[in-house]
Amino acid sequence: MNKEKVLSVLLFMLSLSFVVVPIIAAFSAHGWDPMATLLGDSNPIETQFGDLQNLNISENMFSVSAPTQGPNNTLIINAQFTSPLNFSIKIKDISGDGFSDGTRIGSVQLASEVEFPPNTTKNLSIICTPTQEGLNYIRDYVRLHGSLPQIQPKNARLSIDIYGIIVEGTFE
Amino acid sequence: MDKINWGKLARTINWFGVIAGILMIVLPFAGRWWRLSVGTGAMDLATSPFGFTATAFGQTMESTFARYIFLGATISIMIAGLFVLLASLLPKQWWSARLMDFGATKVFWMAIWLVVTPLIGAYIVNNILPGGQTLTIFVVGAVITIVIAILFKFLARKFLKKLWSKRLMKLATNVLLMIAAMFIVLAVCVFAVGKFLPNGVQGLVSDAIPGGTVSIDVPYVSGSATTTFSMSMGGGQASVTLPINMGLMSGFALAIITAVFSILAWVYHPGPPEEEEKRKK
Secondary structure, three states: OOHHHHHHHHHHHHHHHHHHHHHHHHHHHOOOOHHHHHHOOOOHHHHHHHHHHHOOOOHHHEEEOOOEEOOOOOEEEEEEEEOOOOOOEEEEEEEEEEEEOOEEEEEEEEOOOEEEOOOOEEEEEEEEEEOHHHHHHHHHHHHHHOOOOOOEEEEEEEEEEEOOEEEEEEEO | OOOOOHHHHHHHOOHHHHHHHHHHHHHHHOOOOEEEEEOOOOEEEEEEOOEEEEEEOOEEEOOHHHHHHHHHHHHHHHHHHHHHHHHHHOOOOOOHHHHHHHHOOHHHHHHHHHHHHHHHHHHHHHHHOOOOOOOHHHHHHHHHHHHHHHHHHHHHHHHOOOHHHHHHHHHHHHHHHHHHHHHHHHHHHHHHHHHHOOOHHHHHHHHHOOOOEEEOOOOOOOEEEEEEEEEEEOOEEEEEEEEEEEEEOHHHHHHHHHHHHHHHHHHHOOOOHHHHHHHHO
């Protein structure tokens, strides 16, 4: 065999070793466990979302105070929400129809998006813009009860941003 | 002591190879080549043939396998760079052409694979996974490309006499064979989807979630797109939208420059001694 052939064989073996040696080294470093070798010891989804199964959700996490009067015949509904999650979320939108005892008052809309860092409590301001019918209902309600009526959302649309992934839902 | 003729020496040096060799040694440290992100921090991946950084939901992802493979590629390209540099500085040595052959096309193939892999992946996700594709086009594509590659090889052996033209034809033939391999991979995917997912991903989703739909859109190598999963829940409707961004990074520009210089160096480089002797005769 001449020296050129020897060199060609050596170079081929060198190329092969750059593929074979790292594979053998990687597997042997993890005791030939294929899952640990390929995916490592950390599982980001398990780390970040594993606790969701044991999430302790209670009614105390969400409370709605009585509406207050806002500018231009609007009502402001303040809701307090405590995020039980160990990651940040952003409530981008809450919208829908506002009802009181089966009467449609008007439309409701979240004033501005609110970011919830992990396990924090924040206020959500929801603006209710009444229709003429809704205004008449509110006027009659105030005359009868001396306070503004409680408003419940219907046909609501909720939009949440989790790490840039948008989760949207519509509920009747 | 003989006086060194610097002018003659400079004329024998393969300068394309000198530049290519230096760039190849530097390339592993010139940053990542391609990035992929889902949402804003849901998943971020930046990769090159020499390493990757990946985070998912704020957590860093590690893979020993990938780390070792990338380390192997880094050492390989640096040694290849060194070989190209040596071969270019001493092109008359008997080992010069062999070292050049070993190193010169490495970056070219790395760049090609880095573009082809996300391209083929996006094509599979966008067009094959939804189902309804027929095998014919991919099988015919593979056959035609292989026939052209064989024809190229035959023509090169028969008609090409110059070393540089033979080398270019060899490169073109290998590119064609790679395209044929792509067609074969796509054909296998179409077959597998037809066999195991007869209604495509849509069928899989609607079987798992009543009223569930999926609209898959993944960019090709570079760009933005959104993939949406929707489902019905009682009287309501829910959807999850994943914005996906991909792009080539600055490291890739240097890779292209390196690949161009490497190919020029390889084409320009004198052949092995037996070829040179044959040429002189």
